[in-house]
Amino acid sequence: MSGKIRLIDENGLRVDGRKPNELRPIKMEVGVLSNADGSAYIEQGKSKILAAVYGPREVHPRHLALPDRALLRCRYHMAPFSVEERKSSAPSRREIELSKVIREALEPAIFLEKFPRTSIDLFIEVLQADGGTRCAGTTVAALALADAGIPMRDLVVACAAGKVDGVLVLDLNDLEDKEGEADLPVAYMPNLGLVSLLQMDGILTFEEFKQALNLAVEGCKQIYKLQKEALKSKCVAIKEEVEEACLQ
Amino acid sequence: MFYFENRQIVTPGELLAEGDYIAGNNTYKEGFKIYASRLGLVEYEGRTVQVIALNTIYIPSPGDQVIGKIEDISVNGWTVDINSPYKGILRANDAFSKPFKQQRDNLASLLDVGDLILAKVIAFDRTTDPTLTIREPGLGKITQGQIVKVSPAKVPRIIGRKASMINMLKRETECKITVGRNGIILVSGPSPENERLAILAIEKIAQEAHTSGLTDRIAEMIRREKGVKT
Numbered sequence: 001m002s003g004k005i006r007l008i009d010e011n012g013l014r015v016d017g018r019k020p021n022e023l024r025p026i027k028m029e030v031g032v033l034s035n036a037d038g039s040a041y042i043e044q045g046k047s048k049i050l051a052a053v054y055g056p057r058e059v060h061p062r063h064l065a066l067p068d069r070a071l072l073r074c075r076y077h078m079a080p081f082s083v084e085e086r087k088s089s090a091p092s093r094r095e096i097e098l099s100k101v102i103r104e105a106l107e108p109a110i111f112l113e114k115f116p117r118t119s120i121d122l123f124i125e126v127l128q129a130d131g132g133t134r135c136a137g138t139t140v141a142a143l144a145l146a147d148a149g150i151p152m153r154d155l156v157v158a159c160a161a162g163k164v165d166g167v168l169v170l171d172l173n174d175l176e177d178k179e180g181e182a183d184l185p186v187a188y189m190p191n192l193g194l195v196s197l198l199q200m201d202g203i204l205t206f207e208e209f210k211q212a213l214n215l216a217v218e219g220c221k222q223i224y225k226l227q228k229e230a231l232k233s234k235c236v237a238i239k240e241e242v243e244e245a246c247l248q
Numbered sequence: 249m250f251y252f253e254n255r256q257i258v259t260p261g262e263l264l265a266e267g268d269y270i271a272g273n274n275t276y277k278e279g280f281k282i283y284a285s286r287l288g289l290v291e292y293e294g295r296t297v298q299v300i301a302l303n304t305i306y307i308p309s310p311g312d313q314v315i316g317k318i319e320d321i322s323v324n325g326w327t328v329d330i331n332s333p334y335k336g337i338l339r340a341n342d343a344f345s346k347p348f349k350q351q352r353d354n355l356a357s358l359l360d361v362g363d364l365i366l367a368k369v370i371a372f373d374r375t376t377d378p379t380l381t382i383r384e385p386g387l388g389k390i391t392q393g394q395i396v397k398v399s400p401a402k403v404p405r406i407i408g409r410k411a412s413m414i415n416m417l418k419r420e421t422e423c424k425i426t427v428g429r430n431g432i433i434l435v436s437g438p439s440p441e442n443e444r445l446a447i448l449a450i451e452k453i454a455q456e457a458h459t460s461g462l463t464d465r466i467a468e469m470i471r472r473e474k475g476v477k478t
Contacts, residue, residue, distance in 0.1 A: 038303075043442075048396055055333065056305060056333040057333055058333065058334075058335065067375070099317060109260075109261075110277075111285065114307075115305070116374055116375075117333075117374075118334070119333070120331040122350055146259065146260050146286075146287050147287070147303070148303065148306070149286060149287075149302070149303030149304045149399070149401065151260070151276075151286055152260035152261065152285055152286075153260070153261060153276065153283070153285065154260060154261030154283070155259060155260055155261050189261065190261070191262060191263060191283065192261070193259040228259050228262075231259045231287055232257045232259065232287075235257055235302060235458050236257065237270040238455065238456055238458070238459065239268065239458065239459050242456055242459045242465070243459075246461070
């Protein structure tokens with residue numbers, strides 16, 4: 001795997017010029033779709049993802065309804081144009097797996113028991129993929145859920161850490177993910193201090209694993225600040241507008 | 249101990265208070281810590297900590313007045329869309345003055361699919377869908393006016409403290425305004441112009457619900473709009 005492409009240069013910088021513990025530039029926006037009950041959009045480096053939430057609403061087909069809590073259904077999907085070579089729009093094995101892990105990363109944060117016999121439908125659409133889409137997808141899905149007014153214990157924020165060219169790095173892009181030695185996506189509930197998703201691909205020593213986990217959690221905390229800002233920005237903007245109008 | 253100032257914006261999961269407090273609306277308590285569970289404005293009042301949410305989901309509660317749309321006709325009643333995860337059930341016996349007989353009474357002649365009704369929730373316990381009634385003065389089929397939809401979270405703001413906002417709206421626009429707890433509002437006035445004005449005002453209230461001094465600002469807006477037209 002190594003040898004052909006140098007992922008860390010002589011100055012210790014990564015392929016896109018980042019320091020090992022630096023995140024990609026992140027932009028988030030809430031309430032971008034008017035048809036959905038809640039929605040959000042994220043740009044993390046070159047990855048661009050849209051999330052939409054519908055519900056709680058009646059479950060169709062009816063027999064899937066749970067008597068004691070809401071059913072959370074999640075669809076992670078990559079647009080055919082999201083990668084260089086056209087991706088078939090039918091859900092692949094990988095997409096089905098990611099739908100499941102994202103759902104399970106979000107489930108503990110939602111008060112599902114408040115809406116028995118209903119379903120919450122979550123759609124995560126990857127418009128452009130450049131690594132870290134399961135993490136960015138989880139982050140943006142949590143924003144869309146909060147926007148929909150669904151009661152939550154905490155927001156969920158996700159970020160990956162990994163190892164490339166023997167160096168532990170934060171927030172891997174596509175190249176680092178493919179050519180690197182290890183990838184460790186983590187979803188985290190920052191106020192409760194709980195991890196709701198932990199996967200690992202590749203090989204790390206126990207010591208490296210501990211460091212990488214801490215690195216990922218630190219990354220999550222940084223993204224969480226942006227997440228909060230994105231949620232608040234909409235009503236802050238209205239508030240400021242009104243206050244300005246009052247002064248005139 | 250409080251971690252925010254009154255009326256600051258909080259996001260789900262943020263720690264609002266620690267100590268011997270009561271968790272109000274849109275918050276939850278774990279040990280002695282109170283966290284927000286929705287995006288909104290935090291309010292500390294005495295020992296209660298609550299969040300005024302920006303967006304909520306309507307959960308029926310007995311006694312609520314709601315506006316719904318007939319969705320389907322079944323053998324002995326109607327199902328009604330009440331802008332909630334649960335659909336309302338209106339039984340035929342409730343709507344007919346004499347006991348309902350399938351052979352004689354035609355449900356569709358009374359309320360057809362697509363009709364709007366003003367109803368009251370009489371029972372709801374989460375295991376069965378909410379039961380509605382129209383057997384009270386003022387309730388029943390809606391025959392005139394216009395409908396505005398807002399988030400159920402904004403309903404208290406549209407009514408205002410001691411109904412100050414809604415009374416002002418009625419006075420200024422000369423419209424009859426019926427607010428359903430589920431966020432659906434019926435406006436009917438002497439002319440389409442009055443109705444337009446009322447709808448404009450309601451939408452502005454919903455948009456700026458989290459700002460202060462709103463009643464005065466809305467009253468001013470209506471007067472200004474009226475001035476332009478006349």
